[in-house]
Amino acid sequence: MEKFSLPNAFDWEIAIVYADKDRYCRKHVWEDISRYHNMESPLLVGGDFNCIMSHEEKKGGKTFHFSPAANDMGEFMLDNDLIDLGFIGPAFTWTNNKDARSRIFSRLDRFLISSSILDSFQGLKVKHLTRLASDHCPILCIVKEDVRRNYSHWIKFEEVWASYPNA
Template sequence: MTRYYLRSLIGSNEVCFVGLIETMIEDNSIIEVDRLIGSDWDFFHFPAMGKSGGLLVLWRRDITQFEVCMTMDQAIIGRSILPNQQKWFVAILYANKNYYTRRLMWNSIGSMISSDIPVIMGGDFNYCLDESEKGGRRFSYSVGAQEMADFLVDNDLHDLGFVGPRYTWSNNKSGNNKIWVRLDIILMNSEGLRLAPLATVKYLIRLALDHCSLLLNLTPVSPRPGSRWLRFEDIWMTYPITRKLVWKNWTKNDYGQPNEVLNQKCSRTLKVLFFWSRNKLKELGELKL
């Protein structure tokens, strides 16, 4: 079932890169990959421990390239060259539930991220950062959630949002025991947003899985309504964290004529504030004076 679904998804959306998490496979071979996805794909597999975990990334060798830079049981990290020759830092995550173990992942990835290189990071983060992203049980802003939020700010990473189901995972129980959570997200840094300002993420219906599949489109055919014009909101100034966001993005090196440098700084900083507010201040309209 999964094989046919994956092939259908790839064929319908011209997918050139796939990340699979929690494969629960200890060993893999090119023959098995050919059966799964076809003969035009290369892959890298991080094996599962018994029947737990496992990560697999696959890419179309004829139109894209991927170089693995670091692997661990929680992530596969590498550099990808897309069909348009853009070079991206890509990380596929399956974050551990233990925040001590997750801290190792945050530190390892953070040490590799550069503000000059576009970043795509996606997968199962095993935490949500907002009460609106959880249903069926009370939301708790734990130490792990705080460390994840700090990681996003420190590394200039922004949730792209989504179109589709509200939650990406369910424990498939019934009644009062049922839980829904948005655990799976895709992030981009400011440089990535500059190169792909109209990027969209679609959550697909769960099929034979307990998680939704995520589909990232860097170049949608038509722009989203209202996506061309971003407007500064005065209320952003009332949140201390925005000072850090502005300072981090304004102090980056830009090149060109003075007016070009100013435009680059303004555009980058405004986009960062916009994506931050869209994900953290969902009720911004109600907060306006």
């Protein structure tokens, strides 16, 4: 786990994962991150999780069933107050590169972040980039501090609204 800080901001902890296909090896990764994570610091975890969490994250192959491995990852997220940031771009980050009838697509790659800092970093975005030579899409997490929408406190009135009958 590494430390990361932005000017005029707090320190973050960052963990980059390449999780094993084996559920039990992957569970050790979740336990290690949890053990070394200081709950006072926001955490960003990104990489290849080798796990899908819902049927929307898979296309092709066997039907998705919520597995013990997905449950392990869900518990890891809950224990560390992590949420999935969502994404912009292609829905799936991995393919098995088989012919069209046997092709499988999954969202194995993602970024998770401590929910406590979302208000401070509304500009956080995750992009799934175009897959080129690999079976995985590259993913990009963009961090922008204090991107807030400015709302006008003025109420705008249109004259035409007065012509509507009262309800």
